[in-house]
Amino acid sequence: MDIKWKSIKKIKGFAAGNGRVIAGGLLALLGIAILSIMSQRVGMLNTRMTWLIGGAADGLLGSGAVMLLKIFLQRHYSDWLPQDSDFYEEWKAKFRKQQNLIILVGLAAMFFVLMYFFVQVRVSFYGYYFNLAFSYLMAATVLLLFGLSEYCVMRFMYGRLHLLMDSVKEVSAKRLAEAVEIERQSLEKAAKSEQLKVDLISNVSHDLKTPLTSMVGYLELLKKEELPEAAADYVEVISDKAEKLKEMIESLFSLAKASSGNIKMTPESIELNRLVEQIMADMEDRVARSDLHFILQMTDEDTHFISDNLHMYRVCQNLIENALKYSAKGTRVFIKTFAQSESTSGQRQLCLEITNTAGYLMDFDKDDIVERFARGDKARSSEGNGLGLAIVSTYTSAMGGAFDISIDCDQFKARLTFPAEYQETLETMIDQLPDSRRTLWQQQMKPAQGDDDVFESDPDL
Numbered sequence: 001m002d003i004k005w006k007s008i009k010k011i012k013g014f015a016a017g018n019g020r021v022i023a024g025g026l027l028a029l030l031g032i033a034i035l036s037i038m039s040q041r042v043g044m045l046n047t048r049m050t051w052l053i054g055g056a057a058d059g060l061l062g063s064g065a066v067m068l069l070k071i072f073l074q075r076h077y078s079d080w081l082p083q084d085s086d087f088y089e090e091w092k093a094k095f096r097k098q099q100n101l102i103i104l105v106g107l108a109a110m111f112f113v114l115m116y117f118f119v120q121v122r123v124s125f126y127g128y129y130f131n132l133a134f135s136y137l138m139a140a141t142v143l144l145l146f147g148l149s150e151y152c153v154m155r156f157m158y159g160r161l162h163l164l165m166d167s168v169k170e171v172s173a174k175r176l177a178e179a180v181e182i183e184r185q186s187l188e189k190a191a192k193s194e195q196l197k198v199d200l201i202s203n204v205s206h207d208l209k210t211p212l213t214s215m216v217g218y219l220e221l222l223k224k225e226e227l228p229e230a231a232a233d234y235v236e237v238i239s240d241k242a243e244k245l246k247e248m249i250e251s252l253f254s255l256a257k258a259s260s261g262n263i264k265m266t267p268e269s270i271e272l273n274r275l276v277e278q279i280m281a282d283m284e285d286r287v288a289r290s291d292l293h294f295i296l297q298m299t300d301e302d303t304h305f306i307s308d309n310l311h312m313y314r315v316c317q318n319l320i321e322n323a324l325k326y327s328a329k330g331t332r333v334f335i336k337t338f339a340q341s342e343s344t345s346g347q348r349q350l351c352l353e354i355t356n357t358a359g360y361l362m363d364f365d366k367d368d369i370v371e372r373f374a375r376g377d378k379a380r381s382s383e384g385n386g387l388g389l390a391i392v393s394t395y396t397s398a399m400g401g402a403f404d405i406s407i408d409c410d411q412f413k414a415r416l417t418f419p420a421e422y423q424e425t426l427e428t429m430i431d432q433l434p435d436s437r438r439t440l441w442q443q444q445m446k447p448a449q450g451d452d453d454v455f456e457s458d459p460d461l
Contacts, residue, residue, distance in 0.1 A: 024067030031061025035141070038134060047133040054137040058144055066148050073156045088164060095157045102153060106146040113138045208249050216242050265308045265398065272303035272337050272350055279316050280335075283324075291329045292356075297336040305350050305420050311395045318392050319354050319414050326412070328359035339420065348420040355413045389414075 034057035038045065045053070117135040219239040227235065280287065280294065287294055323333045334355040342349055389405075392414075396403040401418040 020067055021071055024064045024071065026064070027060045028064030028068060031057045031059070031064060034060070035138075038137075042134050045134070050133040050137055054134070054141070058137075058141050061141070062144055062148050065145055066152055069149060069152045070156070073152070077156075077160070088161075091157065091161055091164065095153075098153045098157065099150075102146065102149050106142060106149075109142045109145070110139065113142055209246075212242065212246055212249065216246060266310070267306050268309055269304055270307050270309055270312055272305065272352060273298045274303075275309075275312060276316060276335060276337065276352065279313065279320060283317070283320060286324060290324050290327075292324065292327055293330075293332045295332055295334050297334060299338045301339045303337055303339070303350055305418050307399050307401075307418060311399060315392050315395050315399075315416065316352065318389070319352075319416075322389065322414070323354055323356040326358055326360070327356040328410070331357040331359075349417050350420045351418075352416040353413060354415075355411060357410050358412050392416075 034053065038050065038053060038057070113135065116138065117132070120132060120135055216239070219235060219242060222235045223232075223239065276296070276298070280296070320335070327333055334353075336351075336353045336355070338351050338353070340349050340351060341347065393403045396416060399418070401416055404415045404417070406413045406415070
């Protein structure tokens with residue numbers, strides 16, 4: 001009795017877990033049974049009865065077949081889930097295999113239906129009459145089962161494809177997040193590395209300036225002493241080299257401050273023509289000794305713009321010194337100022353352009369020459385230290401301008417471009433100020449617009 005009870009429990013458990021399988025199997029078997037009985041009673045059924053009963057049988061058979069096929073696909077491919085990008089290729093292979101199998105089974109079933117049809121037609125030639133409606137019904141049954149099977153397989157396979165797409169989205173989002181994090185870490189690392197380099201240059205420059213200043217001072221004292229002629233010449237050479245070293249250290253220190261963003265800007269109105277003339281007057285002795293002919297081509301238009309006078313002076317001076325150091329002897333240097341309109345926005349811009357003929361072969365790119373310590377004169381026969389154009393580029397960018405270089409054979413052309421509009425340039429310059437001073441300026445900008453005494457509101461200016 002106990003064994004019988006356990007068997008009943010197992011049967012109930014199997015039925016509960018496989019209810020859909022049992023239901024689908026019963027529906028399919030019932031449909032097959034009806035069609036089988038009809039095949040044996042072909043002569044007793046007219047066309048209408050054949051299609052009515054056959055339609056009901058096809059409905060039962062189709063429903064059962066769909067249920068069984070769905071359960072088979074779900075169980076057979078239960079562990080087949082997207083894992084990586086190769087899943088799509090596997091999906092195409094399996095989908096193609098399922099399609100081929102359905103087509104093969106459909107063709108085989110249709111072949112038997114056609115054979116049955118031909119047998120009926122052939123027998124009718126010998127005087128036996130058969131209603132061909134059942135043959136048509138069987139063909140319709142095969143087509144119905146083929147269409148349902150195709151639908152079930154396609155729905156299942158595309159469902160797996162949608163899982164793949166969802167998985168790809170998750171993987172893509174994860175990889176994107178990882179890439180963003182790696183990029184962020186790289187930027188932080190690069191910024192930290194750049195800051196370390198800037199700090200190193202600043203500290204080394206600062207540490208070198210103190211002993212060098214003492215050396216220059218003692219050299220000046222030695223010059224005042226009565227020394228033998230040879231010793232006096234040596235002191236003069238040492239003094240000259242010390243001055244060049246001091247100039248390089250100061251340039252290096254300035255470049256380090258500008259690169260770190262720790263540069264103090266004082267926005268004020270500058271007249272470009274006047275600034276160039278002032279620099280040329282200050283460098284008159286060097287220009288006269290250079291064996292170069294400087295030609296000034298100043299525009300008659302208004303050349304006022306907002307910038308930092310001290311740093312703008314340094315930028316223009318570096319460009320003129322660059323021409324003095326690297327121009328071929330006896331050539332002309334053209335210094336030109338002009339106004340132009342920006343190609344896209346139409347904004348008015350002021351330009352300073354310096355053109356000289358190089359005294360060496362310029363086998364470099366314009367992007368390379370503005371790097372730190374980069375020199376066009378590879379032989380190092382000139383006085384340059386490779387920092388002049390790097391300072392020009394860094395300072396110009398900090399002041400809201402643009403610096404460009406063009407090279408045409410031996411012609412070297414450097415161009416500075418600054419917006420001529422007062423308000424826009426002023427805002428750009430204010431962004432460079434320390435936080436406390438920037439806040440003060442932003443509070444006073446509105447009432448100060450168009451006021452000639454705007455800079456008197458800041459005591460540091």
